[in-house]
Amino acid sequence: MSDRPLPAARRAARADDAHGSQFRLLRERRFAPFFWTQFLGAMNDNVFKIGFTSLVTYQAARFSGVNAETAAFLISAIFILPFVLFSATSGQIADKYDKAMLTRFVKTFEIGVMVVGGAGFWLHSAPLLYLCTFMMGVHSTLFGPVKYAYLPQHLEKQELVGGNGLVEMGTFVAILLGTIVGGAAAGLASHGEAILAGGCIAIAVIGRVVSGFVPASRPAQPCLQINWNPVSETWRNLKLAREQRTVFLSLLGISWLWFVGATFLSSFFRFAKEVLSANPDVVTVLLATFSIGIGIGSLMCERLSKRRIEVGLVPLGSIGISVFAIDLFFASHALPSAPHLLSVAEFVAVPAHWRVLADLFLLAMFGGFYSVPLYALIQSRSVPSHRARIIAANNILNSLFMIVSALMAVALTSAGVGIPGLFLVTALLNVVVAIYIYSLVPEFLLRFIAWLLVHTFYRIRLVHAERIPEAGAAVLVCNHVSYVDAIVIMAESPRPIRFVMDHRIFRTPIVGWLFRDAKAIPIAHAHEDAALLGRAYDACAQALANGELVCIFPEGKLTRTGDINPFRHGVTEILRRAQAPVVPMALCGLWGSVFSRDDGAHWPRPVHKGVMSRLTLAVGEPLDPAQVTLEGLQQIVTELRGARK
Template sequence: MIQFVGLLTKRRFLPLFVAQSLGAFNDNLFKNALVFFATYQIYNSIEAETRFSAIATGIFILPYFLFSALAGQFADGYDKARIMRIIKAAEIGIMAVGAIGIFTAHIELMLLALFGMGVHSAFFGPIKYSVLPQHLADEEVLGGTGLVEAGTYIAILGGTIAGGLLSAHVAAVAVLLIAIAGWLASLKIPPAPPLTTLKVDYNIVRASIRLVGAVMRIRRVALAILAMSIFWSIAAILGVLFPPLVKNVFHAQKDVASVFLAIFSVGIAIGSVIINRLLKGEVSARYGTVSVLVMAGFVADFYFAASGWPERAGPLLNTGAFLALPSTWRILLDLGMIAITGGMFVVPLYAFLTTTVEKSQTSRTVAANNIVSSGAMVAGSVGIYGATQLGLSVLGAMWVIFALCLASAWSAWLLHRAGAVPHS
């Protein structure tokens, strides 16, 4: 990816990169501040904590399922830069509501703002990938996609850490200021006029069914979407499990949960860099199967390392005390490798989606993927909560993730066999 870093000096890429990264930072600052507040200050049982974490994750993801078809139509039918400015302006209002919720400790108001941020991200999602083929040369698309993914996950890292460290009042001010900065960055994004004439269907149910049906008829695209959907269901399940896992299995404070999420974010970014170096600009799925099989191996090792964790009494461990334990580094290595191999798996698939169809259809293709992936993430979040209610332990849920890794490997193999390896 090093050869593509020069894109960060170009107006055709930098403002989009900044606007997207700030939005990802805000999403995670707000979401994690909310989840940690509930986990460590409101609830006092693993069942209630897992339930709230699942609810918060589902509320944030649901708008992707509901509105992605509409978002894809807007992005393909109107100037993408103008749509991005409108979206980023709306973020300011959403975060104002969130700030009020934080200042008043009003959980329902904070959940409303979280839903609003999900809507914001659902509309921004198709554009951030589909605009790349319009602003970048063909040989720059994979590198640009990798930079967007790396920047997103570094922003997630920052937002995750901030969500665990900042006081409620500071977080309330921060989310509002960051939203304003994101809007200012969007003003510099170059025009990206529509490449087709499109009549928008505002019936979100009908539009979603038609869009997914049309896209999934293309076998290679359908296999890529299937592979990504399974992967993002894994990510959603991990997001649900981390706070109660850290508190109840590792007997640690919320700053350790921030460390877990941060390592996962950094790992995805590192994985996106590694796969770009390996592929050297080629859009290919050939490393997908081995990447996710290695990921499955580290998931299994994480389970065995955590299952042997000694039970502790007394105050919850802070980050320093947790890192001082001799077995901690095996846990963190497993987490890092799960994320790195995950990044290596998923980044080329996004590049494939935006280069295998006509440029006039890229937003709708990404939107179809968002619908299916968000459905899988909601199913994963709700499903893992239901499984824990039926008696599955939070740690035992790692075997569900292991099985999903094997399903991802199978879908990636089918994708590679189908010839989804267009050369740049």
């Protein structure tokens, strides 16, 4: 969301556009020049790196002192080293200065870097090429905080998922084009190095011209005093990121994806040569498949999340990554032998190779599901004045994870583990890391369950869901129809909710753990545990004082008939302790589903409504707490629900 107020007409226009395609952003100056600037930068990175990697893998004899088996991992490690050294400083610079000005400075710097790289290609000088790799890492280190801090400053919150999806898609399409150009030029018998040199310099110049159209971006903290000590500032940035637990764990989640991605991408040349028995052109096919997969996955996020920041897609993404990485291991052992290095035509003519391509495509697509919501979550929940430094902390973590990835790959390769084995180890580690992260942040897992529920069992019609406040305290009040009411409401809320729940739920093994870690508030009737009842009301008051959403089902129990039971005094007791707007809500269509109860039944009733049943969540106008009465509130909820149960 923009950090400065917008004119009313502009806000209205953006609201009208909120339901349009994310591609409309490519026609707007606030997004398009920035998009093409980062696109060209990512493309140039890969023209250079792929050209360099291809040359030292397949033509190592022309570069003295280069080990072809470890060169790809070394290039990757050198490129990301500047992220460790300079990210903390770049984050401060991005918070202090105009991001448009910084963008133009970075693109000018890129031209000089590519002159050095061009000389390295022309002279077959590995030291110059390694130096250029390091300097391109510096270029990306400087631009990273600018890139991700720019988006929330120029996009509305409902545009963040679509905007991040476009950036992720554009980045990997740029990787694809860079791979094609770099690989094709490196494969030429003559003049390949000259074409690489000229191409990298030309792309850098075009990028500088495009950056001139990026609109001005007000500095987030112009009075910031820059700490030039990278060690102390790195530590300070990491401490700053840890102040918001969910944001910090999201940073770790993104860094883990970079670990996984770096392992796969750095292995493609050896995978093609040693496992697939294919020539360098097939590496382009592998990278193209991977890039298209993550691009499509990134673009799909906006539709799958209904233009909201839907962290429920993150567990879905991690599951897909592991499943298809494991299958890639088995697919790699079911390949026929080849008498020579296969061309692209020969490679695609073998049916077994299509399974490899399918695994790469799906693995990458689920990676898009994983990354886009995390980036949008970090941008939306970070304090604007510190956002670039939070992104810098992310870059530091990314680089550390990628260095560990390179070290792991070198160690396993030296120990005799083949590339398929490296993929399997990475997939199994991904399972362990995913379980660990979701145990720390149950919000991700709960949102995944909620997202899965509303995309399999139910089709939800929303009525005025925008009335659920995106900021500030409020008490949400809803009728209680089924065991999944909280999950349905959670799935449609723009932010986390503290649900007030029967204390017995917390004694169940799995559900209890999930809701307890999601900070649900246990409550009991006065005759069961008066002390717990008092603590529940106090916890609600404290949550509201902290600006959180609290949801209560004032009937106190599930309906056994489908009709709304009389409201109890829980709402008024909460409001007596803390004043906050009351938002009435109503669910209809859940009665008769597998998750509802009939008269006298102790288990969910038999299915009377099939998969993809239609239900409605209707949200009423927020009410002044001073005017709330139980009778009036129940009447509003009943009217919102209507005749349908």
